[in-house]
Amino acid sequence: MSRYPSHLSPNITPTNRARVREPSGVFSLFQPQQIQQFKEAFSLIDQDRDGLVGEQDLKDTFASLGIVPSADMMEEMLTSRPGEHGGSQPSAVEDPRDRGINFAMFLTMMSEHLFEFDPEAELVEAFSSFDESDSGTVRCDEIRKWLGETGDRMSQAEIDRFLKGSFTDRQGNFNYKEWVKVLRVNEDDNDTEAQT
Missing domain, CATH: 1.10.238.10 (EF-hand)
Incomplete structure (x- = not known):
């Protein structure tokens, strides 16, 4: 039993836990103006402005660039998670609501790629x-x-x-x-x- 009223307890269930648990230290890796630039880039991709880059956001972004992504490419982008870029297989995302990338995940993935950049x-x-x-x-x-x-x-x-x-x-x-x-x-x- 929680010592806090139920209306103050976070609603963390196994299906939404992946979105809640994000590396919070990633914001300390960048200067405020860099974070703002990443926010602007993220908002360009998140065309429906729901805070999550989903399938339709990616399709619209690719269409604006004149690119037709393959189904495999879309699946990989929607299910990839921070820490998986080093040639490892992406983890299975079973719940369709967990498909997509929020800003903290986006920032973490950008940091992984930038710090390996030579x-x-x-x-x-x-x-x-x-x-x-x-x-x-x-x-x-x-x-x-x-x-x-x-x-x-x-x-x-x-x-x-x-x-x-x-x-x-x-x-x-x-x-x-x-x-x-x-x-x-x-x-x-x-x-x-x-x-x-």
């Missing part, structure tokens, strides 16, 4: 997709086209600043492998300064 390898891989000869360089006109026309488009002034300097040779090639190495050194120096 910026150097990711950047080299991204640039190497344009480097057919595996020379470590990419034509500046290709970079200019992609940075100005896709994703978070950069202005011409931003692209000029990016391509200006010692990483671009006279033939118009950008040495991305050297640029990434310098980024890593600068990042390591900033981390060292922050610790002192």
Whole structure:
């Protein structure tokens, strides 16, 4: 018997326990402005604004991107849970009401992916997709086209600043492998300064 009145007791049953038990420390991993950005991203996906990214939310989001997801892909996204990204099989979600992801789960999953992210390898891989000869360089006109026309488009002034300097040779090639190495050194120096 609870020492609190029944109307004050939480309604935790086996079917809704998964939604209630979330890693609360995940919010301490991010700055408030980062959490706000994740909230904005989550709200873009949670189109019905019910606090849970469900099947229809995912279908609508994919449709807006011109993507038709497979049934397996949808099932994996709806039933995946934090802590399952390392190649393990997703746990079975038996209750249809437990399908989907709330914001705390979303934030936890984002933290898992961000903390395993190796910026150097990711950047080299991204640039190497344009480097057919595996020379470590990419034509500046290709970079200019992609940075100005896709994703978070950069202005011409931003692209000029990016391509200006010692990483671009006279033939118009950008040495991305050297640029990434310098980024890593600068990042390591900033981390060292922050610790002192």
